[in-house]
Amino acid sequence: MTDATAVAAPATDTRKAGRYLYIAGVVVLCAWVIVPIYFLLINTLSSPETVNSYPKPFIPEFDLASLTFFAKFAGMLTALKNSVIVAGMTMILSILIGAPAGYALSRFEFRGKELFRLLILLTRAFPLPLLALPLAVFFIRTGLDDTTFGLALVHTTLALPFAVLITFSLFSGIPIELEEAAWTLGCTRITAFTKVVFPLILPGITASAIFAFVISWNEVFAAAVLTIENRTLTAFLLQNLDTSPLHLKFAGGFILVVPALIFIFAVRKYLFAMWGIANR
Amino acid sequence: MAEIQIKNVAKTFGSYTALHDINLTIADQEFMVLLGASGCGKTTLLRIVAGLETATTGEVWIGGRRVDHLAPKDRGIAMVFQNYAVFPHLTVFENIGFGLRMAKKPNDEVKRRVERVATLMHIEQLLKRYSGELSGGQRQRVAVARALAMEPDVILMDEPLSNLDALLRLEMRAELKGVLADSKTTAIYVTHDQVEAMSLADRISVMHQGKIIQAATPIEVYRNPAAEFVASFIGNPPMNFLRAEPAGEGKWKVAGQIIDGPRTSKGPLQFAIRPEDIRPAETGLTATAKVVEPLGAHLLVTSEVDGTMFRAVLDSDLQVKPGDKLTLAPQPDRVRWFDPQTTKAVA
Structure with a gap:
């Protein structure tokens, strides 16, 4: 004992x-x-005096002066709206273009498949500043400059490699027999996709969409170069905060972080599900 | 009413020929088993009938209708897959009813048909579960029920039992046979397990290297193999072969013995006999026992005859030790002959 x-x-x-x-x-x-x-x-949430003083309090004062200042600041809300629009468009475009590419990579054998995968990754190795000038010229010529759609296109090219590779691995995780079973049970290729494959990869697709959203939301270089009137939040804050006092810089940062946090919180279920896809 | 006709079907993958000019007719409500070792083309043939693979050349007809240009969904077939392919995001009920929902059947009919086949497959208590909560055997039942719920003309099964453990396989085999016989569908069943093939089939097509070597009833395939390959593939232990030299009209010399055989002008033949069709006797082939394996019901004696390995299934009361000399007599009406040139049977 x-x-x-x-x-x-x-x-x-x-x-x-x-x-x-x-x-x-x-x-x-x-x-x-x-x-x-x-x-x-x-x-x-502190008054400008508190922000500049030391030591700092651990409890917010709920002084909304900085935030109200931003709310009233000309162009601020437009920039926020632009950011949401561009990120939303990037999200949709990168999934619409990326998911079919991921599906093709996972389901079909074709010549140059490996090269294609490599090239997708290599697009990320190409520095954006190098492209900025020709891109700006091209956008001005085609009238895409200073539009949310034009910027969304650029952001889509940034997010696309991730979308393709994430969806590729998602599709590969779904046994082809499930699709084949659906075909024999009265599905076309398209209905088999919508009824069987899509519900199974939805959590992963959502996660990949969030990724695209965040990439666009955080992107500042292309946004600063390609837009003037229709600035996104990052470009707008970059332009204006440089010369602003400290408390406004904090408030600007806060405004930048919060919408992304709320968005991720809203779709967290899918983000967590990405690691636990049950496909058998 | 669904007779399946496979006409001159061939399939090549690049330079590799998976199927050579297959011709096969499967009668309405017949249970046809495609039997062969892995890589013989049996699954490819099944998938061509299903429409999951396209034949390089040839035609497939189901119920008097040419289907090889149709999508799987338009062929009147249902398929059971080796790894079950039960949809993980749907309940068992919705899995079984999937095809009916796709066919836009009314709710009450879906419910009635799902419940009927679920009862048939003994899974009525699992209808609310998801695939992740089922065992392998239960998933296979769901897969079979899903196929049956479609009430298809033809049911195609690709090694449906091979992922189950031995005991469950035995149980499912008997059940499958009963259920399919009642459902009155034509069935094609792919397997590499000859016992499964023997026990289920109305007819067996033995396949080898992309060709159908023999398509006949199980007992015919067993008793009268059309070729050496079938003789050595079917039966456990397989058939014994000995070299036979011509010794006059209808007489053949096998291991020093003169045996009656086919009247043919051909050169040396292969003499073949099943191990269980051999008895110890006063006169016969002289064998030296090498290995003696008591199997309870029988004694499996591996011996040497004329320098060739020769197996015999003998009575378990027989006293045999390795090294013993035996005189073994083949049962005359069970002896078969093969032409070593063509490997085909000689009558």
Whole structure:
């Protein structure tokens, strides 16, 4: 009896230690994400005096002056709207173009398939600044300059490689027999896709769409070069915050972060599902 | 009413020929088993009938209608896949009713037909579950029920039992046979398991290297193999072969013995006999026992006759030790002859 407890005790100790380590790890990782956002929140909701003073409080003052300033700031809401429109269009375009390419890569054998996959990746290796001038010239000639659609096109090319590769792996995870079974049960290629394949990859497609959204939302270079009147939020803030006081910089950052957070929170179910797709 | 006719079907993948000029007619309500080792083209042939693969040349007719240009959904077939292919995002009920929903059947009819086949396959208590919550055997039942719910003219099965464990396979085999006989559909069943083929089939098509070597009833395939390949592929242990030299009109010399055989002017033949058609006797082939395996019901004796391996299934009471000399007499009406040039049977 005593022997047993003596042997069992160190085992529980190590298990306990492991558990503490695990909890500590979780706390550190959460803090890594939450703390900067929390500071951003505090400084956004503080009066300009508090922002510039030291030490900083840990509880926000709920002073909405900075935010109301932004709300009234000319062009601010338009920029926010533009950002949402461009990111939304990027999301839709990159899935509409990327998913069929991913499907083809996963289901069909064709000449140059490997080269095609490599080229998709290589588009990411091409520096955007190098393209900026010819692109701007081309956009001005075609009348795409300073439009949300033109910018969405550029952002789509940035997001597309990810969309193709993510959907490729999603489709590959779905056994071809499921589609074949659907074909024998009265489906065409298209209905088999909509009734069987699409519901199964929906979580993954959503995750890949979020990715495209975030890429577009964060992109500033192309946005700054290709738009003047119809600036997106990033380009607008880049232009205006450089010379602004600190509290407005915080508020600007906050405005940039929050919509993306809300969006990801809304679709989090799909993001989590991406790692647990059950296909058998 | 669905007779299947496969006319001159060939399939090539690049330079590889998977099927050579296949001709096969499967009668209405017949249970046809395509049997062969992996890579013999049996699954390719099934997929061509299903429409999941297109034949390079040739025609497929189902129920008097040419179907080889039609999509799978327009052929009046249903298929059961080796890895079940049960849709993971749908319940068992919706899986079984999938085809009926696609055919826009009214709700009450879907419900009635799903429940009927679910009862038939003994899965009525699983209708609300998802595929992830089922065992392999249950998934296979769902797959079969899904095919039956379509009430197809033709049901195609691609090694449906090969992913199940041995005991379950035995149980499902018997059940499948009963259910399909009642459903009055024409069936094509692909397998590499000769016991499965023997027990299920009305007729077996033995395939080898993209050709049908023999299409006949199980007992015919077993008793009268059309070619050496069939003789050595069907039966466990397989048929014994010995070299036979001509010794006058209708007489052949096999391992020093003169045996009555076919009257042909051909050169040396292959003498063939099943291990279970051999008895110990006063006169016969002289064999030296090499390995003796008691199998309970029988004694499997692997011996050497005329320098060739020769197996015999003997009575388990017989006292045989390795090294013993035996005199084995083949049952005369069970002896078969093959031409080594063409490998075909000689009457």
